[in-house]
Amino acid sequence: MKRGVTIGQAAEFVGVTVKAVRHYHKLGLLPEPQRDSSGYRRYGSGDLLRLVQIRTLAAAGVSLAEIGPLLDADTTRFAATLADVERQLTERIADLTARRDTLHRLADGDRTLLPDRAVALLKRMRGLGFPAEEVAATREAWVLARALVPDGFDDYLTHFEYAVSDPHLLELTRRAAEAATWEPGDPRIDELATAVADHYLADPALLSTVTGLRARNQAATRYRLIAHHGEQPTPAAARLTALFETRLRSAGVVIP
Amino acid sequence: MKRGVTIGQAAEFVGVTVKAVRHYHKLGLLPEPQRDSSGYRRYGSGDLLRLVQIRTLAAAGVSLAEIGPLLDADTTRFAATLADVERQLTERIADLTARRDTLHRLADGDRTLLPDRAVALLKRMRGLGFPAEEVAATREAWVLARALVPDGFDDYLTHFEYAVSDPHLLELTRRAAEAATWEPGDPRIDELATAVADHYLADPALLSTVTGLRARNQAATRYRLIAHHGEQPTPAAARLTALFETRLRSAGVVIP
DNA sequence: CTTGAGGTTGACCCAAGGTCAGGGTGGACG
DNA sequence: CGTCCACCCTGACCTTGGGTCAACCTCAAG
Numbered sequence: 343m344k345r346g347v348t349i350g351q352a353a354e355f356v357g358v359t360v361k362a363v364r365h366y367h368k369l370g371l372l373p374e375p376q377r378d379s380s381g382y383r384r385y386g387s388g389d390l391l392r393l394v395q396i397r398t399l400a401a402a403g404v405s406l407a408e409i410g411p412l413l414d415a416d417t418t419r420f421a422a423t424l425a426d427v428e429r430q431l432t433e434r435i436a437d438l439t440a441r442r443d444t445l446h447r448l449a450d451g452d453r454t455l456l457p458d459r460a461v462a463l464l465k466r467m468r469g470l471g472f473p474a475e476e477v478a479a480t481r482e483a484w485v486l487a488r489a490l491v492p493d494g495f496d497d498y499l500t501h502f503e504y505a506v507s508d509p510h511l512l513e514l515t516r517r518a519a520e521a522a523t524w525e526p527g528d529p530r531i532d533e534l535a536t537a538v539a540d541h542y543l544a545d546p547a548l549l550s551t552v553t554g555l556r557a558r559n560q561a562a563t564r565y566r567l568i569a570h571h572g573e574q575p576t577p578a579a580a581r582l583t584a585l586f587e588t589r590l591r592s593a594g595v596v597i598p
Numbered sequence: 599m600k601r602g603v604t605i606g607q608a609a610e611f612v613g614v615t616v617k618a619v620r621h622y623h624k625l626g627l628l629p630e631p632q633r634d635s636s637g638y639r640r641y642g643s644g645d646l647l648r649l650v651q652i653r654t655l656a657a658a659g660v661s662l663a664e665i666g667p668l669l670d671a672d673t674t675r676f677a678a679t680l681a682d683v684e685r686q687l688t689e690r691i692a693d694l695t696a697r698r699d700t701l702h703r704l705a706d707g708d709r710t711l712l713p714d715r716a717v718a719l720l721k722r723m724r725g726l727g728f729p730a731e732e733v734a735a736t737r738e739a740w741v742l743a744r745a746l747v748p749d750g751f752d753d754y755l756t757h758f759e760y761a762v763s764d765p766h767l768l769e770l771t772r773r774a775a776e777a778a779t780w781e782p783g784d785p786r787i788d789e790l791a792t793a794v795a796d797h798y799l800a801d802p803a804l805l806s807t808v809t810g811l812r813a814r815n816q817a818a819t820r821y822r823l824i825a826h827h828g829e830q831p832t833p834a835a836a837r838l839t840a841l842f843e844t845r846l847r848s849a850g851v852v853i854p
Numbered sequence: 855c856t857t858g859a860g861g862t863t864g865a866c867c868c869a870a871g872g873t874c875a876g877g878g879t880g881g882a883c884g
Numbered sequence: 885c886g887t888c889c890a891c892c893c894t895g896a897c898c899t900t901g902g903g904t905c906a907a908c909c910t911c912a913a914g
Contacts, residue, residue: 349860355745356745356746357745359902360861361903362901362902362903364862364863365902369901380861380862380909380910380911381862381909381910382860382862383861383862387824387826390742390745390746391738391741391742394711394741395741397745398704398711399704400901401697402697402698402704403697403701405900406900406901406902424701424704427701428698428702431694431697431701432698435691435698438691438694439691441657441658441659442659442684442687444657444658444659445659445660445680445684445687448654448655448658449677449680449681455650455654482647485647485650485651486643486646486647486650489611489613489650490611490646564611567603567611567643567646571643571644571647604891605892606890606891606892615871615872616892617871617872617873618870618871620871620894621870621871625870636878636892636893637879637893638879638891638892638893639893656870661869661870662870662871
């Protein structure tokens with residue numbers, strides 16, 4: 343009878359696959375045992391013991407790369423390393439937990455990708471009779487804005503809340519939405535742009551909903567992306583925006 | 599000025615590496631944007647929006663493979679999938695927590711790889727004057743035994759606890775340890791083997807510390823591995839063991 | 855003698871990118 | 885005008901902990 347067990351037996355005893363055992367050999371974690379006359383590996387009790395130790399540590403979350411040195415280290419370093427590994431595990435757990443919470447908020451109805459305040463504002467827009475597509479476009483723009491200019495987003499929301507509670511502005515905005523369907527040459531566009539611009543200029547708090555996202559690094563590019571998102575602008579809408587911005591600029595407002 | 603931002607800007611805005619963006623293209627997660635005259639990718643606001651959505655989901659723990667379908671799915675499936683992902687995350691958290699606890703017990707002083715009862719027993723052995731190497735060898739044998747025959751290990755410990763509280767047996771065991779240094783032909787070996795065997799035979803509960811690990815699948819091989827671990831046996835010790843086993847067998851005890 | 859189970863090596867696969875190699879572009883500076 | 889540097893392009897190989905497949909060899913039993 344040949345002494346020592348085959349790889350299959352060793353693997354089964356310890357509760358691991360044959361492939362895993364060979365993997366440990368390749369990593370130098372487990373020394374290659376002697377071979378019998380036909381080239382089969384033959385494992386003795388010492389090998390099995392080592393294998394058990396490897397599995398115990400691996401099951402506890404120690405990476406294979408760390409196990410080798412660990413098993414050969416003295417008690418002090420052994421304990422220290424284990425403590426370190428434990429810390430890493432704790433970190434990963436915290437990370438995963440945070441992810442799960444994010445996910446939970448994400449999955450929870452409509453508050454997809456936006457904070458509660460923003461969701462509430464969008465709802466209010468719908469309640470005020472804004473067309474569904476415009477609300478949807480606004481939502482997208484906000485998602486973008488929050489990602490691109492996170493620091494300014496809260497302020498922006500605050501100002502937007504203020505703007506929404508202004509009946510005159512609401513009326514103007516509603517007309518601006520209609521305007522997208524007008525002829526680009528329609529003289530009412532000019533008139534409307536002036537009216538809106540004047541209203542903004544008359545109220546510094548309101549004005550900052552426009553300028554609030556400015557004044558950061560790479561501001562111009564980011565602003566353009568946000569401001570012109572979702573447009574495929576009709577010529578009339580484009581003209582309205584252009585006139586509006588021109589008028590603000592000529593009044594000394596800095597728009598990127 | 600060319601419209602759209604370059605991949606580096608897009609990546610920076612969204613807080614991701616250039617390589618990651620290209621990776622998303624390769625996975626079909628993010629459609630390839632238009633190229634400018636020099637072949638550079640140029641990203642518009644829609645692309646950025648998509649990128650933000652991808653990052654949001656990925657950061658929440660959704661795998662990239664799932665994100666594609668997810669972003670194109672309707673609200674119902676979106677919510678369902680997210681719930682599923684959340685469940686998986688919860689599972690992984692539980693798993694990691696279990697690992698950390700295992701690790702914690704492992705790191706906690708000497709109870710490395712063995713349950714508390716076993717550690718206590720080993721300590722008691724040391725207290726009873728067993729030489730350090732023998733305690734160490736026993737510890738290794740137990741680690742092996744627990745892994746190879748987990749079901750029988752608790753019973754085995756119980757019996758061992760009983761055996762340790764038997765003064766006569768302790769004395770015999772101590773002499774057996776000495777015996778390893780005797781000449782293989784020493785007649786005292788014969789005598790000692792008989793005495794030990796008789797003592798075991800006289801007490802069925804004690805006998806089961808030997809037989810307890812038997813009676814399982816592949817029992818013989820496993821038993822051999824455990825029993826003969828750490829030996830590099832001196833001729834005298836081997837002879838003692840052989841005589842002991844022979845005597846038990848001839849008394850009708852089944853030893854693998 | 856054949857057959858089936860189990861052994862041997864080697865190569866490729868997964869997720870989510872990182873890193874390196876070799877080469878093209880664009881803008882700033884001397 | 886040349887040069888530099890930062891940025892872009894593609895493509896290929898690396899990571900973890902093994903799983904899976906292929907092609908071949910060996911052992912024990914019928």
